[in-house]
Structures are given as C-alpha cells and as structure tokens.
Amino acid sequence: xNLKKLSKILGLSQTTxxxxxxNYPEVSEATRERVxxxxxxxxxxxxxxxxxxxxxxxxxxxxxxxxSTRHEIVNPIFxxxxxxxxxIYSRNHHDMLLSVVPDIDEERTYRELAAKASVDGVIVxxxxxxxxxxxxxxxxxxxxxxxxxxxxxxxxxxWVDVNNRxxxxxxxxxxxxxxxxxxxLINGLEFMxxxxxxxxxxxxxxxxxxxHAHPVFMATGEMTEGFGxxxxxxMLGDPNPPTAFIVSSMIMAIGVRRAISDxxxxxxxxISVIIxxxxxxxxxxxxxxPIFTATKSSVHEAGKLCAQMLLDIIDxxxxxxxxxxxxxxxxxxxxxxxxxx
Numbered sequence: 001x002n003l004k005k006l007s008k009i010l011g012l013s014q015t016t017x018x019x020x021x022x023n024y025p026e027v028s029e030a031t032r033e034r035v036x037x038x039x040x041x042x043x044x045x046x047x048x049x050x051x052x053x054x055x056x057x058x059x060x061x062x063x064x065x066x067x068s069t070r071h072e073i074v075n076p077i078f079x080x081x082x083x084x085x086x087x088i089y090s091r092n093h094h095d096m097l098l099s100v101v102p103d104i105d106e107e108r109t110y111r112e113l114a115a116k117a118s119v120d121g122v123i124v125x126x127x128x129x130x131x132x133x134x135x136x137x138x139x140x141x142x143x144x145x146x147x148x149x150x151x152x153x154x155x156x157x158x159w160v161d162v163n164n165r166x167x168x169x170x171x172x173x174x175x176x177x178x179x180x181x182x183x184x185l186i187n188g189l190e191f192m193x194x195x196x197x198x199x200x201x202x203x204x205x206x207x208x209x210x211x212h213a214h215p216v217f218m219a220t221g222e223m224t225e226g227f228g229x230x231x232x233x234x235m236l237g238d239p240n241p242p243t244a245f246i247v248s249s250m251i252m253a254i255g256v257r258r259a260i261s262d263x264x265x266x267x268x269x270x271i272s273v274i275i276x277x278x279x280x281x282x283x284x285x286x287x288x289x290p291i292f293t294a295t296k297s298s299v300h301e302a303g304k305l306c307a308q309m310l311l312d313i314i315d316x317x318x319x320x321x322x323x324x325x326x327x328x329x330x331x332x333x334x335x336x337x338x339x340x341x
Contacts, residue, residue, distance in 0.1 A: 001044045010038055060095040061085075061310060062119035064110060066103040077249070077278045077299050078125070081147065084303025085123065092311055094120075107136060114140040121310045123147060127159075127193045143319055145310040147302060151193050158313060160305045160324045164197035164276075165204070167295040167328040168246060171274045172205035174293075174330065175244045179339035180272060184217040184235045184242035186228055186252055195220065198248060198276070217242050228255030236263045236271075243339050244272035250283055253292055257335075273335040276328070290333030297328045 007014045012035070020027045020035035027035075038044075063082070082096075089096055097119050101109050110133070113119050121143035124133055131150045134157055146159040168185075175183055185202050188195035199218070206213040216238065219231040228247060235242055236259060247253040253275040260267045267273055277285050277294035285292055309322055 001042045003044075006035075006039060006042060006044050009042065010035060057120050057314075058118055059093060060097045060119045061089060061307070062097045062099065062113050062122040063125065064106060064113075064122065065098065065100045065125065066106045067100060077280060080278065080281055080300045081125075081303035081306075083281070084298075084300035085307035086303075088304050088307035088311065094311070106133075110136060110140065110142070114142050120314050121145070123306050123310060128191055129193055129196060131193075143310060143313045145306050145313070145322075147306050148193055151196060156321055158309060158319075158322045160302055160309060160326070162194070162297045162302070162326045162328060164194050165201040167276065167297075168198040168201035169205045170201075170328075170330060171246050171295055172202050173209075175246070175272060175274065175336070176205065176209050176211070178244075178272065178336065180242075180244040181211055181339070182214070182217065182240070182242040182244075184232070184245040185213075185219065186231050186245060186247045186256060187218070187220045188223045188248045190220045195248065202246060214242075223249045223252050225251055225255040225258075228252030229259045230255070232256040232259035233262065236260070236265070242271075244274070244336070247273060247275045250275055250277050250280060250285065250292070250294075268335050268337050270340055272337055272339075275335075277331075285331075286333065290331055291335065293333040293336040294331050295328040296331050297326060302326065 003014050003017060007017045010017060012031075016027065016031070017035050020032040021039060023032065086096060099109050099113075110122070113122065119142070122137065124137070124144055124146040127146050127148040127150045129151045134146070134150060137144045138157070144158070146157060147161070149159050149161045172183060183202070185199065187199055190196050190199060202218075203213055217235055219235075221227045221231070228251070232245060232255065245256055247256050253273060256273055257267055260271050260273075265271050273292060275292045275294045277292065277296045278299040279285075279296055281300065285294055305324055309324065313319060313322065
C-alpha cells in the first residue's frame, strides 16, 4: 500500500492524506481520524526515506554520551530514559542516533552532527554547572532539549527537570518531623547540576530549622552500590553518628542498607533512610509496600517528555525556550521511623 492507493481509497488528494497523517493543523480532526483509521486498516506505512528527501530532515534525534568514569551518565537509569524517549521517536517515525565518544571528542561530535545534518535535534544529558554545551549548541543552531538544568542562571533554552532542591528539602524536613537532628547526605557528584540542587535543598532545610549540617556527614561521589556502602559505613562509625540518611539513588541505597545490616542495626528502627527513587522498571522499590521511603519520579516519563518537547520544537521551527519542572511524590516505605531515643 502506497500513498497514491490510500488516497484513491479515501477519495482524497495525496496532499490532504499526507497532511492528515502528519498532523497538519489545516486538516480537520474528523478527516485526520478517518485517514489514520484507513492507514491502519490497510497497513500503510509512510516512506520515511521519501519524507526525509522531501523535507530536508534526517528524521533522527541525536544523543551524545561521553565515556567517563566520573560522569553520572554511567548510571543505569539512562536505559529507562532512553526507553521512554524511544517510545516517542518510534511513534513519530524518527530514529535515534546514539554516539558514545571519549570526553575530549564530545564537542567535535556535536559540530560534526551539525555540519553533516545527521540529526534534526539533540537531547543533552547530565548537565553540569555552567555547562559549555549550552552555548555550543546555541551557536550551532541545532534544536535541543536538556534533561535537567544548569545553575548559571541562563534559562534561555529548553529543558525538562525534576525539582531536586524542593525534593531533598522536603525529605529532610520529613526526617526532622520524626525527631532526627543528625542527617547524613549521600549524594551524586556535585559538579553535576542535579546533585548540587539536592545538596542546596538539604542545607536549606537545616537552616530553616536552625540546625547545623555536619560536613563529615555529607558525601559526594559516583552513584554506585559500593560508594553508598563505604560512606554509610564510615558515617555509622562516627562516635556520634547520624540517625538518618538521605540517599540520591536506589542503587546507592542498596549499599547503605548493607552497611546498616553489617553494623547490626535495623533500617527503619535504628536508622532511617529516604532515597530518591527514579521508579526504575528493572529495580522496583519493593512490591505492595515500598522498601524505602522515597521521593519518587519517573525517568522513563522524563524521557518521553524530553523527546516530545524536542519534536514539537522541530515541527514548529521555533526554538523559543520551553520548560517543564516536575515535582516528586514523597512515598512512605519501611525505611523510616521516629528517631531512636
């Protein structure tokens, strides 16, 4: 089935059918639905190669991933983000171009994508403070969306982010309300913007309560199980240890729980733990009752939102900045309780 045959069946021009399938606003909703129903019935699939030639678009979206042992993108939550974005690309007949490059080649890769017109737009991952990629992509003129934000005050670009500061401020206040006054923070690398915002929220909650956040109880590093275990073990060995932890990922929290167990303590009774849970499809936070109290967000949904925002920008031909700030849900689990006496 090709466009000409489908048009003949519908009794419409090829132009009208094409515009209906591509959601042009001048086509009525009734016509659009009739065309799409007929396309599904007759197994019509658009010739993407022909569409690319006709529009001058590549019908592909780029993701440039630097290889770095110090970069949070090595965290496996990336897979869930890509799965969410991939759903949107597939639905809109776009391919994904994933470029995994040495860190020193990241800028060159963006420049080559622009020069070769290999992609119609890119999604930027793991924004750092004062991230130079923002200015680079603006200068290249490539439509882009950032998963996250930078802290340099420049919001003149499109992004989708979680309110990390508010999330960790809320988590700390929840623990203070339970009577905890010595909190440990096990965070991601703080040159990454999300981790800095989480620390800012943690500190803001202490300031509001007139409490002092002890530097020895604040750790920053790669978000791995081993890092969570080592830092929790060290903090629990302090003569006056924290009675609760706020942990930046489920993966680190597994290490924290192991350290609590090794110290012959019970999580939720002797030590409380709140995690930031990205609702990972392959690592659920328990079944009916969550294991951890968590500030929940879906990285899969964030992937879908970033992808749709970018495709909308490309289709509109308008790079006016668009912003989506997501709030987290504080979900109670078995890992928190009143501060021990």
